[in-house]
Amino acid sequence: MGSDLTAPANASPARLKRELERAVRACTACGLHQGRTTPVVGEGSFDARLMIVGSKPRRHEDLQGRPFAGGTGNVLDQAMQVAGLARSDVYLTTLVKCRPEDDRPASTHEVEACGQLFRAQLQLVRPEVVVALGSFAASVLLRRPVSIERVAGYRLDVQGVTLIPTYHPADAVRGVPQAAVTLRRDLSAAKAVLDGRLPTGAQTLAELRSRTAVGS
Numbered sequence: 001m002g003s004d005l006t007a008p009a010n011a012s013p014a015r016l017k018r019e020l021e022r023a024v025r026a027c028t029a030c031g032l033h034q035g036r037t038t039p040v041v042g043e044g045s046f047d048a049r050l051m052i053v054g055s056k057p058r059r060h061e062d063l064q065g066r067p068f069a070g071g072t073g074n075v076l077d078q079a080m081q082v083a084g085l086a087r088s089d090v091y092l093t094t095l096v097k098c099r100p101e102d103d104r105p106a107s108t109h110e111v112e113a114c115g116q117l118f119r120a121q122l123q124l125v126r127p128e129v130v131v132a133l134g135s136f137a138a139s140v141l142l143r144r145p146v147s148i149e150r151v152a153g154y155r156l157d158v159q160g161v162t163l164i165p166t167y168h169p170a171d172a173v174r175g176v177p178q179a180a181v182t183l184r185r186d187l188s189a190a191k192a193v194l195d196g197r198l199p200t201g202a203q204t205l206a207e208l209r210s211r212t213a214v215g216s
């Protein structure tokens, strides 16, 4: 956990949540704090096995202080419902916690500045599966530039966590073809991994390696 958070490791989830929210509200580590209405920390249970990660709060989230509000939230909620997931089953958050002005993409500096808070959330939740919404979040979490058109739906292994990149619900709101249907498919895949009906990222990687070894 980041040194910004002062609760002891055995603190209750409620106290850890308060500490995290306090740390985010007090944060001035990058210029985004100047334009925010409300920082958007995250939502859901620290016991969630699935974490859904977007890149940044947008206008509705900034006004409401909740991740994935407004039209994007409706699209995400519908996709989760199709997948058999409720908001209480997941932990929702974004890489940066304050809205960039005019909903521009967050800069590398801003993502790095917010990285300690995001890593603290990862350590608190310890998800088995992470769904990355959109090219930006997928690229940051994979530490290499990727295009969501090419990687959506892959079950990847990132240090023992299954990472599934998919379209951002905002893509569906903008009318990007296949975005909504792919988002539903990939959230359903995340649920299937959690239920043991699909291999994890590590199992998928091991299977690919064994096939490659047999074929060589």
Ligand code: SF4
Pocket (backbone or CB within 6 Å): 024, 027, 028, 029, 030, 031, 032, 033, 039, 096, 097, 098, 110, 113, 114, 115, 117
């Ligand atoms: S975006 Fe993150 S690092 Fe920047 S001010 Fe907000 S909480 Fe702090």
